Amino acid sequence: MELATPEHLALRKQPKQARTRALLDKVVASTAALVQAEGYHAVNTNSIAKHAEIDVKSLYEFFPNKEAILYRMADEWLLSIRNICLKYEDETYAALPWPAFFQQLNDAIKQDLMYSDKFISLNGLWDLLPEFSKLDTFHQDFIRQFYLKHFKRFGCTAPLKQQKTVCTFLMAVEDGVGSMLEYLQPDERDALWQMQTETALFHLEKILPN
Secondary structure: OOOOOOHHHOOOOOOOOHHHHHHHHHHHHHHHHHHHHHOHHHOOHHHHHHHHOOOHHHHHHHOOOHHHHHHHHHHHHHHHHHHHHHHOOOHHHOOOOHHHHHHHHHHHHHHHOOHHHHHHHHOOHHHOOHHHHHHHHHHHHHHHHHHHHHHHHOOOOOOHHHHHHHHHHHHHHHHHHHOOHHHOOHHHHHHHHHHHHHHHHHHHOOOOOO
């Protein structure tokens, strides 16, 4: 479920105390805020440390470079999404009909992870370095397999090629919505995510039994 962090983007040392873990979370949060405000290329380790109100030397104790912070930000977010997906494989949700299952899963991801803000922070990151693209591909493969597994569980009999096409379409729609979020107000974002959910359910209805 996890992809090994490339050595040159890995933490120099692992945090052992709650205070240290809080410092790393603060660095990641500061990076996300600065990226949203200024873009990736305008952000550097000095500006991140200043925003986080720490000495840049403290930052370098853990992160070798700016890219390592960005990678951690992306990796933690995508891992959180995968963990929510796995949570929905618990027997608690097994009896849900497929519309309720996918609706609740979609809502859980959007609500619990401040999904819109994360999407804005990471928009465009995936092409920054090959390692980010690999992380994105790994995550998309997980989501695709998750969809296919539950299509089967809900009795889908559509050809596998069609099922994969639906998966790809649903991910593409989500990415398309995400690319627009930074230009919208919060209420507009909510409305757009609702339309994304309705679009997903509309196309799932074509391959899943009533």
